[in-house]
Amino acid sequence: MMREAMAVAWKDFRLELRTRERLSSMIIFSLMVMVSFRFAFSFFAVHADDPARSSALVPPILWIAFFFAGMLGLAPAFSKETDAGTLNGLLLAPADRFAIYLGKLFSSLVFIFAVSLSSIFFFAIFFNYDYAGQWAGVIGVTLLGTLAYASIGVTVSALSSTAKTRDVLLPLLLITVTLFTVVVPSINATSNILTNDYDAAMTHVRYVIAFTLISFVLSYFLFDEVLED
């Protein structure tokens, strides 16, 4: 199973190496989000000499950037295959459907996490912010949150890829499914980490982990049905 999953993921990486359109558009997008937020919040006068103020801005701005960049990352996971007519080839491969899910999950997660890291970096530059000792915690929550996000996002992306209105449908489905189960707890956990409240952060992290497990179970049972032809 893992071998087939890695083959699917590897195929996506190779395609990305040749076209470079998915990652580059996501990174430029996250850069634009950071710049827009910096202008929108300019009245805050965010500066290094007032770190408490910027700390309050970190989690929501980062997660809005992750969320929308992640959406850009998930959309082509299946719509590209449907458009190019390669989905049938993928389905004919002698592999379990869940292996396709895992492969797509891994490749999407790598893209989304890479872009999230770049967002964290852009935030530090444009908001003149110093993560100080907390950068490891912030990145840890980001990895966990993007995993949870992608774990249900891949299934939702596959679900909406054949719809006529998929450009509207994917954001709609993703927002409903992930906003309160992944994004809000991750924002809370990040806030708690920035204020050194690790116990409170753990309750939110547990919530995200529980949802990740649920979405794995759902995808395990339902992914067959999504891709059936």
Add this chain to the structure above:
Amino acid sequence: MNWGKRHDTALHVTLLVTLLLLAYLSAFVAYVPSGTWDMGSFRMFFYHIPIAWTAYLSFGIVFVASIAFLKTRSQKWDMVAASSAEVGVLLTTLALLTGALWSKAQNGYYWTWDDAKLFTTFILWMAYVAYVALRAGIRGEAKARLAAVFGIISFVFVPLSFFASRFMTSLHTNLTSYPFPRENVAILVLGVIAFTILFASLLRLRLGLEKITAQVEVVKEGMEEST
């Protein structure tokens, strides 16, 4: 389902009687405590809770029908899921509205994000609005299958909303401190019965519409073939 007109009439008469009885009892017989409770708006209790219960029931039916569709591939189950989801969205909207009005009278605001039950119910509402949108966006035979998948995924939010007040802070947590003399319990039970019948008749109407739509599709295809 061979029901016949007579059963339909009986259903609608029962519905009318129970709803009128509920209106009378909640207005004149229910025990309304003085003090912390707002006298008039407390009566919302007898509508708000039955409506919320039928909303959960309808999404439970979507869940069961979705699983049944994936197992049997029978269009009948898809129709049940589609109809129940739409009625459920209507009922959830009503639950949110009655709750908001009650809260305005009791607490002075329509909406708060501090109430776990409220925001989880709001997500529930969004999830089934998305379900309806998904159905509208897909054509052909894939529609029923993909809708069934999302019908199962979105059911995750039902227990989340149902148990919200037990594991998070909520205005709804103090439900046990509500005044529960015997007459109030009886009226609440009547309310649940009334709104369950309302749900059943709405579901039947919506299912009938679904069946007629399917027949129209068949006729249309026949006409296209003959021309």
